Amino acid sequence: MRRLKAQIIDTDGFDRTLTRLAHEILEKNRGASNIVIVGIRTRGEFIARRVTRIIETVEHTKLHLGSLDITLYRDDLLGKLEQPQLKGTEVLFDINDRDVILIDDVLFTGRTIRAALDELADLGRPRSIQLAVLVDRGHRQLPIRADYVGKNVPTSANESIRVHVKEVDGEDAVLLMHPEE
């Protein structure tokens, strides 16, 4: 069991953070004309869907939105883990020469992002890949950084971050949890 240490982002803050991320993405890319959005399953998929909706509303356009299941690209697949269930990758559009906005909920060791980059490389050759995350909690084990960060949260390695989204958990929130007891 882990006990709650602090609420990092509440429901209102959640919306505001995603709105800011969406605007930063638009600003850096000078609009939405060449971008496509890809969320990492499972939580990143929901964040990606929300960011996409905000951009579409602001820009009066439709964006391509896909999701990655990076399980097959994990570096610990044949190790200790319980067998993960495959949920499938769904990128039903061409990513060649597009600017791919890769979205995940929490950036931690960077291993998930490494796997996602490898998978994207198998799907095509984008013009660029940019990373957006809701929370960056530090403790990178690989040379990876995010282009857009909702919130930087200093943590100790044995604490954990929980992201709740309305679609699955009934509420939007980011919680910092104490180490396992």
Place this chain on the structure above:
Amino acid sequence: MPLHSKHLLGLDGMSREDLQLILDTAVSFREVLDRPIKKVPPLQGKTVANMFFENSTRTRLSFELAERRLSADVLGFAATGSSVSKGETLKDTARNIEAMKVDMVVMRHSAAGASHYLSRVIDANVINAGDGSHEHPTQGLLDMYTIREKHGRLNDLHVCIVGDISHSRVARSNIFGLKTMGARVSVCGPATMIPREIDRLGVEVYHHLDDVLPTVDVLNVLRIQLERDAGRLFPTIREYRQTFGITRRRLEKAGRVMTIMHPGPINRDVEISADVADSEHSVILQQVLNGVAVRMSVLYLLSTRN
């Protein structure tokens, strides 16, 4: 939940959950086959030996492709021109291959139960790629996957298997798997080709196509194995074709649209007419493609079972 067994020897006795897991996981691999780069890394560093003691083209290529697309290292082995022709036993052959640090063995053998035996004498995961007239589990799974893809479910569908049921491992694996998933299964063929007491498996038996076709959703047409002395089971090929051959006229008479399947290779205009095999209701080539995805699913689930 991982698979219950570390081997895939047959669909007989396999649980609904395990069948479901293999079919669901195969959906992810089916997507991989549509990518520009049709290869994923989960079996990197694993070695798979394909031991085919009996001729096979399609199944062997399909397994090999599945293994390579999962990034496994692949060892090929054919009985002809190998130590088997020098009199080595199956056990010794397998143990020698395993001594080279092989993680999985895919085996086809003419003796029923050969892969069960193998699974008891070696540590590697064993996948049965057809043992005599016993089982061919990955064919059963790819048939089920293809039916589910086409109809969205297996439950309550009527699947009829036509042909030489007695000598068909494809029929047996299909029957076991489909019954577990809740399908209605019937078989149709001359009495010489239907095992006695097959109704004990919960299968309906027909000897006239016109009796069964009007309620069929999926027709799985088996190959007449002309090379296996099929001649003693029915008088002439012409007579078989007239009585059990699947033709457009016969399907039109049944007045029902049904999915047409065939495990291949086809004897055109013997068990199935060319126009039916090539019709828009035929999923014969989808079966071949899905076979790769289903085999990737099995290899992946067995090797990551830990």
